[in-house]
Every structure is written in C-alpha cells, then in structure tokens.
Amino acid sequence: MKFAFFVFFVVTVANIYTASSWRLRFPPGIAISAAVFGLFFFLWALQIVAPVLTHFYHLSDSGLDTPFFRGLAYLSYVVLGICGAMFVITAAFDVLWFLARTSSGFQIGKAAGYVTLAGILITTALAGGMALYHGGRLELVRVTMPVRHLPAAFDGVTIAQISDVHLGPFLGRDFSQTIVDMVIAAKPDMIVITGDLADDTAAALKDAIEPFKALHAPLGIYFVMGNHEYFRDPRGWIETLRAMGIRVLQEEHVVLERDGQKLVVAGVVDPVVARWGFRVPDPFQTLAGAPEDSGKILLSHQPVLARMAQRAGFDAQLSGHTHAGQFFPFTLLIHFFQTYTSGLYDVDGLSLYVNRGAGFWGPPMRTKKGEVTLITLKAS
Numbered sequence: 213m214k215f216a217f218f219v220f221f222v223v224t225v226a227n228i229y230t231a232s233s234w235r236l237r238f239p240p241g242i243a244i245s246a247a248v249f250g251l252f253f254f255l256w257a258l259q260i261v262a263p264v265l266t267h268f269y270h271l272s273d274s275g276l277d278t279p280f281f282r283g284l285a286y287l288s289y290v291v292l293g294i295c296g297a298m299f300v301i302t303a304a305f306d307v308l309w310f311l312a313r314t315s316s317g318f319q320i321g322k323a324a325g326y327v328t329l330a331g332i333l334i335t336t337a338l339a340g341g342m343a344l345y346h347g348g349r350l351e352l353v354r355v356t357m358p359v360r361h362l363p364a365a366f367d368g369v370t371i372a373q374i375s376d377v378h379l380g381p382f383l384g385r386d387f388s389q390t391i392v393d394m395v396i397a398a399k400p401d402m403i404v405i406t407g408d409l410a411d412d413t414a415a416a417l418k419d420a421i422e423p424f425k426a427l428h429a430p431l432g433i434y435f436v437m438g439n440h441e442y443f444r445d446p447r448g449w450i451e452t453l454r455a456m457g458i459r460v461l462q463e464e465h466v467v468l469e470r471d472g473q474k475l476v477v478a479g480v481v482d483p484v485v486a487r488w489g490f491r492v493p494d495p496f497q498t499l500a501g502a503p504e505d506s507g508k509i510l511l512s513h514q515p516v517l518a519r520m521a522q523r524a525g526f527d528a529q530l531s532g533h534t535h536a537g538q539f540f541p542f543t544l545l546i547h548f549f550q551t552y553t554s555g556l557y558d559v560d561g562l563s564l565y566v567n568r569g570a571g572f573w574g575p576p577m578r579t580k581k582g583e584v585t586l587i588t589l590k591a592s
C-alpha cells in the first residue's frame with residue numbers, strides 16, 4: 213500500500229511539473245492554460261487507471277477481465293511509461309534551458325520555448341517508441357560463465373536461464389510458447405527459472421503456463437520463487453510447477469553427479485518473505501549437508517544475496533529481479549538501488565549472472581529486449 217501511495221504521489225508531482233513547464237513555453241492566456249492543464253489532467257487520470265485495475269482489482273478475480281478493461285489497462289500503462297519518460301526529458305531540457313539563460317551573453321528568443329518543446333516530444337517519441345517495440349520481444353543471450361571449483365565433468369555444461377517472465381494480463385500463452393521454443397532449440401543440459409514467473413494466481417494463468425510442460429533437460433529443471441509469486445499465490449505456484457516436473461528449491465539443494473564428480477544446485481526463497489514474518493533466505497543453510505568436494509551454484513531471485521552466497525562458499529549465483537531498470541529513466545535510477553543490475557559480475561571469486569528478465573512489469577516497455585539466457589559453465 214505504501215508503494216501504491218508513493219507511485220500515486222510521484223505520478224501526480226511529475227504530471228504537475230511537466231504541465232507547468234510546458235505551460236511556460238506558450239503565451240499568457242486562460243484558454244491556453246486550460247488546454248495544457250486539462251490535457252495533463254486527462255493523462256494523469258488515464259495513468260492511474262492501470263495500477264488500480266491490475267493491483268487493487270486484479271483483473272482475473274474482479275470480473276473485469278474483458279477485452280475492454282484489458283485494453284484500457286494496457287493503454288494506461290503505455291501512457292504511464294511515456295509520461296514518466298517525458299517528465300524526466302522535460303526536466304532535463306529545463307535544466308539545459310536554465311543553464312543557457314544564466315550563462316553570460318547567451319540570448320534566448322521566444323522561439324526557444326517551442327524548439328525545446330519539439331525536442332522534448334521528439335526525444336520522448338524515440339525513447340518511448342523503441343521501448344514499446346522491445347516490450348514483449350525476446351532474444352537469446354549466450355554467456356560463458358567462469359566457475360571456480362567446477363568439476364571437470366561439468367565443464368561446458370549449459371544452463372538455460374529464464375527469469376522475470378511476469379505472465380499476467382498482458383503476457384500469456386504466446387509469450388510462454390516463444391520462451392519454451394527458444395529454450396528447447398538451445399538444447400540446454402539444465403533449465404533454471406529464477407522467479408517472478410507470474411503476476412497472478414496459478415489458476416488464472418493455467419493456460420498461459422501450459423507450454424512450460426514441454427520443457428525438458430537431462431540435468432533437470434529448477435525453480436526459485438520471486439517476490440511476485442509471494443504477492444499473489446505462492447502455494448498455487450509451488451504445486452503447479454511441481455506437478456509439471458519442475459523442482460522448486462526452497463532453502464535446499466540437490467546434488468548432481470557425473471563421472472563420480474558433484475555439482476550442487478541450491479535455491480533460496482525471496483527476501484520479501486520477511487514481510488509475513490517468515491525466515492529470510494539463508495545461503496549458508498541451503499548448503500547444510502552438501503558435499504565439500506563439489507561446485508556450488510545458487511539460484512536466488514534477487515542478486516543482493518551474492519555477498520552472503522560468496523561467504524557461504526558458493527562458486528556461482530544466477531539471479532534476475534532487476535529488469536536492468538526495464539526502461540528510461542529507471543535504467544539510470546536502478547543503479548542507485550541495486551549493486552548488480554545486469555550481466556556477469558565477479559563477487560570476490562563468486563561468478564554472478566543477473567538476467568535482465570524476459571517480460572515486463574507495469575508499462576509494456578523495455579529499453580532492451582527481454583532475454584532468455586544460455587549459460588555455458590567453464591572451469592576457472
């Protein structure tokens with residue numbers, strides 16, 4: 213709820229700022245003021261619709277799951293994303309304008325207001341259009357991951373990582389099918405799903421998740437919970453995925469063997485469980501009873517656990533959660549909130565890979581396409 217009020221507050225302030233900045237670019241007059249502020253009031257109201265429809269009245273259990281409301285929520289999220297980017301771009305142009313005005317000897321004519329407005333609109337259209345195009349699109353990212361203590365028998369093993377699919381009102385069966393087709397074509401030895409698979413109940417997404425039944429890999433399929441599974445239907449998702457032959461790792465590990473050599477794959481719950489008073493994830497605990505002479509890989513939805521995982525003795529960690537910020541301006545802001553945002557990191561000897569996610573959350577926009585990852589383990 214706190215987050216909802218925070219979003220409401222930020223959206224309101226951002227729209228008031230953008231409207232005021234735009235207003236100053238036009239000549240005085242009540243009619244122009246009414247037109248600019250009226251436009252932004254309409255856009256503000258439209259932006260509030262989607263969070264209300266999808267977070268307070270989940271479409272699937274409110275009886276509002278009709279093409280009209282789905283379409284309205286989608287449009288609302290698009291406007292939310294574009295207005296968010298437009299606010300930051302407007303503010304950036306305002307700073308440049310202010311600096312130009314205050315710097316000595318630089319005269320700005322009346323036309324500057326219109327020129328900068330055109331600049332704001334073109335920049336927003338380019339950034340927003342590209343982000344909209346990339347939302348819901350996927351690419352296969354190939355990564356070679358050095359892993360210390362990796363037994364020779366597992367050198368070259370491939371892992372397909374799927375993360376942050378966010379099945380829900382806008383990403384359904386077709387998106388699942390595309391992901392599954394990409395994974396099967398890559399012929400991985402192992403498949404891992406690192407959380408935030410879904411934004412709704414397992415019952416509501418029964419059809420959307422069905423293509424995942426076709427996944428298969430000789431070393432198994434493993435899943436760890438993300439924060440979003442806990443928000444809606446943790447039990448339902450654990451049961452559904454188990455019934456599909458996917459091993460759900462909750463503060464536990466499995467030992468894989470090849471030619472007498474061992475690779476431990478462990479999984480933690482998401483730190484969000486602390487909200488309901490449950491025990492927070494503990495990489496040390498997941499290794500209880502694990503063989504010493506093994507390579508050790510941790511699946512953790514959130515990359516923030518990497519330091520603890522390194523201390524616990526893990527050699528590698530696969531994570532998601534960040535979406536790499538998803539779209540501008542969050543692609544920049546994410547660096548203030550997350551140490552590890554996307555890609556491969558060396559955390560004092562632990563190899564960490566942060567997947568930027570397949571789907572999207574909120575606005576259907578991504579600065580870069582979603583990813584499905586094929587990781588090749590390499591002894592180092």
Ligand SMILES: [Fe+2]
Pocket residue numbers: 408438439440513532533534
């Ligand atoms: Fe997440």
